[in-house]
Amino acid sequence: MPPVTDPTDALYHPLNVEHTGNPEQRLATARATCPVSTPIPRVHVVATNELVRDVLASPEKFANVGNFTITPDPPVVEKPMITSMDPPVHTEFRHFMRRWFSPLELRKQEGRIEQIVSRLIAPLTAGDEIEFVERIANTVPAWTVYAFVGLPEADWTDIQHWTDTIHNHLPHVPDDLPEQIAFFRYLDEQVALRAAHGTPQHDDLIDGLVFAPDLTPAEVVSHIAQVLSAGTATTASLITNLFYELLHDRSNWERLVADPSLVTAAIEESLRHDAPLQYALRTVTEDTEIGGCPVGAGDRLVVSLQSANWDEEVWGPDAGDFDLGRGTPQQMLSFGVGIHTCLGAPLARLETKVVLRRFVAAFPGMRLAPGFERHAMHDPMLRRPETLDVVL
């Protein structure tokens, strides 16, 4: 298909929030008729499960250099964040980072997440009407990650404001965005404070990075920013999407109340049905083809995790439905696959599990607020309802 320059003409344009907010029909058409489309010159959208999987599993052909920008021929950054790294640098750094995300470490987080959720639930009473995104879905992941990284609790409100604002500008964050400047200045200070101690004082990610060999303070800041960014808005979307689907067809909620062992199945189906991050980006390293479509070195790929998860070839004709009873396990791709598989995926699942378990137990009568209608968040990459009004 020839490139389309007018964003309104494209089958699926990754920066048109009308498309990304309501992508169901567009991505279905893409999968059926044009699995590799080109909405922007040299920027290709990959839509089928098989091709998405192939691209993600071939890091040597489809590199992470240049994330998060969406233009061809991305500049090579000297000290990239982990999401923009390629092997061998990526391999070594991921191995180093894994220590903080190991299952043993994550089990230690569970108690802290329980505490955070308890604190947020404490003032709530059955029958209250709340806006769930702001009160719960945004806050649980934010506080969890701030605590995990080791940022002082007094600063959490400021950090949340800065990172939310930055996230609203993805995938193109202007360099002079005031919130971004304030956020990085703050992280610079935190890193300098820790470094001034001379030796590690805390068993947290900041000290781990500050006292790691071979990392400059600027790199430490960049990695911390990456973890904060990756771990907050995405998990907030997961929690929001999950609660929306369970309450939208309330028979799902009732099934969970009757059988809380369905919590894990509900989370996995939510991840499949609603990819919190709708697409990942890759850069073509050499002229090649994807599903028969030629792509050139330096071209960018918009790899639609969401479309891969809705592929009828894998999930059947009802792939678009939210179904708690989906039997055969298949791999959904919301956390990616291969060497860049989301490091924080187990943490995101754990947070979501705690929130869902606690709400099912505390508010079995929970439902959508009368008259609530889902409006998609206006964001190119994230997928979730903008708000979620519920009655507890």
Next chain:
Amino acid sequence: MTTVEVDTTRCEGHALCEGAAPSVYRLNESGQAEIVPLEITRELVADAEAGARLCPVNALRVIGGP
């Protein structure tokens, strides 16, 4: 005979194998996948394959037929 190999250099403890097929996989103390049964019997092959298919970092290989 069927066997399952865990590539411990790749396994990151995502635990999806254990979730899908607890009769075949479990995470050990250090959070890495290990194989539960001494032998992957004919009845367990489908579970072993389901768990391996879910591994996001391709750390599991089911080798040989039933």
